[in-house]
Amino acid sequence: MKNLVFLLAFILIIPLSANADTTKEYNLDNGLKVLVVEDHKAALAIFQIWYRVGSRNEPMGKSGISHLLEHMMFKGTPKYGSKAFSKIVQKNGGVDNGFTTKDYTMYYQSLASDRIAISIELEADRMKNLIIDPKEVLAERSVVMEERRMRYDDDPQNSLHEEVMAAAYKSHPYHWPVIGWMSDIASIERNDLYSHYMAYYSPDNAVIVVSGDIKADEIIQKIKAAFGKIPAVTDRRPVTSREDEQKGERRVSLKREAELPYVIGAYHTPSFPDRDSYALEVLGAVLSGGKSSRVYKTIVHEKKLALSAYADYSGLSKDPYLFMFGATAAPGKDIRDVENSLYEEIEKIKKEPPAENEVQKAKNQIEAAFIMGQDSIYFQAELAGIFEMIGGWKLKEQYLEGIRKVTPGDVSRVAKKYLIEDNRTVGVLIPTKPEESK
Amino acid sequence: MSKQSEVSLLRRPAVAGSQKSEVRIFLIVLFLCSMLFALCPDTYALDSNRKILPNGLTVLYSEKHNIPIVMVTMIIKASPLDEPQEKAGLATLVAGLLDEGTKNRKSSEISGEIEFIGASLGSSAGSDYTTVTLSVLKKDMEKGFELFSDIALNPVFPQEELDRTRERIKGALKQREEDPSFLAGRAFDKEVFGEHPYGRLTEGSAETLSAITREDLIQFHSKYFIPNNAILSIAGDLTSGELDSLMKKYLASWKAAVVPEKKINPMPEEKTKKVVKIEKDVTQANVILGHLGVSRDNPDYYAISVMNYILGGGGFSSRLMQKIRDEMGLAYDVHSFFVPNKERGVFQAGVQTKNESANTAIGEILRQMEKIREEKVSDQELADAKAYLTGSFPRRLDTSRKIADFLASVEFYNLGKDYVEKYPSYINAVTKEDVLRVAQKYLDPENFVLVVVANQKKAGLKY
DSSP states (O other), X not given: OHHHHHHHHHHHHGGXXXXXXXXXXXXXXXXXXXXXXXXXXXXXXXXXXXXXXSGGGOOTTOTTHHHHHHHHTTSOOSSSOTTHHHHHHXXXXXXXXXXXXXXXXXXXXXXXXXXXXXXXXXXHHHHHOOOOOHHHHHHHXXXXXXXXXXXXXXOHHHHHHHHHHHHHOSSSGGGSOTTOOHHHHXXXXXXXXXXXXXXXXXXXXXXXXXXXXXXXXXXXXXXXXXXXXXXXXXXXXXOOOOOOOOOSOEEEEEEEEOSSOEEEEEEEOOOTTSTTHHHXXXXXXXXXXXXXXXXXXXXXXXXXXXXXEEEEXXXXXXXXXXXXXXXXXXXXXXXXXXXXXXXXXXXXXXXXXXXXXXXXXHHHXXXXXXXXXXXXXXXXXXXXXXXXXXXXXXXXXXXXXXXXXOOHHHHHHHHHHHSOGGGEXXXXXXXXXXXXXX | OOOGGGXXXXXSOSSOSOOSOHHHHHHHHHHHOOSSSOOOOSSOOOOOEEEEOTTSOEEEEEEOOSSSEEEEEEEESOSGGGSOGGGTTHHHHHHHHTTSBBSSOBHHHHHHHHHHTTOEEEXXXXXXXXXXXXXXXXXXXXXXXXXXXXXHHOBXXXXXXXXXXXXXXXXXXXXXTTOHHHHHHHHHHHHHHTTSGGGSOTTOOHHHHHTOOHHHHHHHHHHHOOGGGEEEEEEESOOHHHHHHHHHHHHTTOOOOOOOOOOOOOOOOOOOOEXXXXXXXXXXXXXXXXXXXXXXXXXXHHHHHHHHIIIIISXXXXXXXXXXXXITOOOSOEEEEEOOBSSOOEEEEEEEEEGGGHHHHHHHHHHHHHHHHHSOOOHHHHHHHHHXXXXXXXXXXXXXXXXXXXXXXXXHTTOOTTHHHHHHHHHHTOOHHHHHHHHHHHOOSSSOEEEEEEOHHHHOOOO
16 A cells, blocks of 8 residues: 555656746846736735844844844835824735744735735835834834733743854854844844844845745736835945854753743754755654654654654754744653654654655645645745845745655765754753642 | 753744634734735636535545645534533534544544544544544545545444543633633623624633533534535645545435524624723733624625734734834734634734733724724825735635635635635725725724733723
């Protein structure tokens, strides 16, 4: 049975590459890059603008400034006042949002395709003319502090994540969280934001991705007219920080009011498109791609040590990032046993390469997720954008090709190379009982 | 798979409100629209077909050949509404155990086979119904559908898997107690709905889960998982010929039976103000304020949609967001929504704000509820709300997955075959007077349930 399925998948995998790429690239004189992906299945379009700025570009003491600036991008220009942006989009039946990561900041609008000019007008305006009113900064800073309380300070597992990142990175800005430390957020002033805006929000530091029911030739003319005269900024400081090789395990613990112990581990790994990144991706899927994967099957299902457990390689990063695992202990179980059993799974792969069909399953899962994602014009645009942020949109082609070439031996080899104790940072959440204040 | 929250921060909360079930999420989207993808231009149509098989199964189908994928959603009309109170969590356990062993396959064979083709099976029980889904590449459709029908029709609920899953759900319930919004939501539903099944978690509690036997699961499955109690919806890259052959091969032997009648505890009728304070050492107070709302078949549903969009459903366009976040800087997220279930659902407003600001935020929510009951909304607000609700409709149907889910849900709630075409006219017919009328009728700033999870000393509630 297994062999038949295996064979079948091999034969059938070939036509999948029929998903011919239709991305078109344009470059304006001021350095703005524009990618257009036409997809005419519905009268909808997505407009995304990506700025190459995230928490990795922040100076020490001002962590969270990129994210706060993203919030301020909705607070108005002389032409479109505070809060006008989202209202205009919504009254045109659209939705919009923005998000900040460690590597980039992205804004998008989803609209009926005949209204996509609204995006062009509004985004070009706020790339150049943002006000950043000091009063608005005060209010929005409080909003972000509430956001931080909600996401981190009152969430023990997310708090542990923050601790692990801070320990895994000492010299590189991945050390601090995207949202920033509380005291840093509180210290960010209008002029800090304005300098950050002036340095990073310029056409040569941005990429526009438009997808959906639009015509590339028409849309590029409109974009040229709106963005073409915005000048480039040339004197940006590059990120020079690098993380030195880790020599020895680092361990952190966090005592917080919580119900169950939780463990996170992080190994330094190279990022995509390093030649090892494909095998690391497949390794992640072999370990934890669904209920039939090793981590779930042994630790959650058979041994019943954990309520949930995962392993995951995040290779789509600008600078070298991490292969991570995590698990919540089942009630009454010792978190040390959970942690050790995760290592056992890793050691097994180091000793013996996974079975051929196990690797094939992982590859099929990665590929199928890729194809299913193509049904969404948002995902199509996002994919082009993410790859562009880390090195070039054409890498997305290379990605699947690379995955297909991975062998069981490669999977075992990268486990041996990167998933080693000296390269590991581990965090453990130790639940404490609430104080008797009730 | 990784925890996304730390690497990607959205400016707007991606999901607001109760996450109790998929059904709710779906319906909240309908109402809230502060989400990524919500609701339709004036001339929108969805090409779909509907038929009823000889065994009573309703089949909905929408053909779409742009991507080689097939998305399947099956609704089984079985939920906590059909379980005894002392066995709360039964519907969830049945759903959770469908893929843990069938007459033909062991648990590990099911996951191994489905994952090998990069497909996925899902099953969960919501407030009103159980959903079983399949996402599969076109080339593996036959294999995927075989597995899908196997788990839906032939589960055997092995005792060992029952014990395992039960313990895991109990553990997950314990872990969720770390989350203040979970504590607030659970307490709120309990106060609003009393003994009615909507008042408890779909997962049940540790105690009720312990009372469930394997025999209960088998009985529940055989009583409710019958074709004349189900809706099957398929969207994607398959022809009607292929669909017919799948139906014949995998579902023709599925036998109709008598659908059992529901016996449901009534909802509390009396209107009183109740305040629940839950102590937790947190930096933010987690606030939910609301009361009983409406069912999905309430004729005022569309006027309520418009009213709530203006009050707290319209993201940055809503009054609550403008006031409490933009002007006062008190919160990252503040919202309101109605959950229009098969039976009456809730209306609720929610906010998270630092302990010390809880009183101010609650006061402002109540003021906004009073205001929309006292004065007509402006022409601009009404026009903007309508433009959004109608203009965003196509995005609810922009992928095969969304179409499959949408068709099934429209069928379940009897929204009509022409729902997609009619929706804009329903919304556009709403007047300012309607908005005022439904605000007065369905919002109550006097008799409400208020739940606050907080460091109570710091919050110092005056309610």
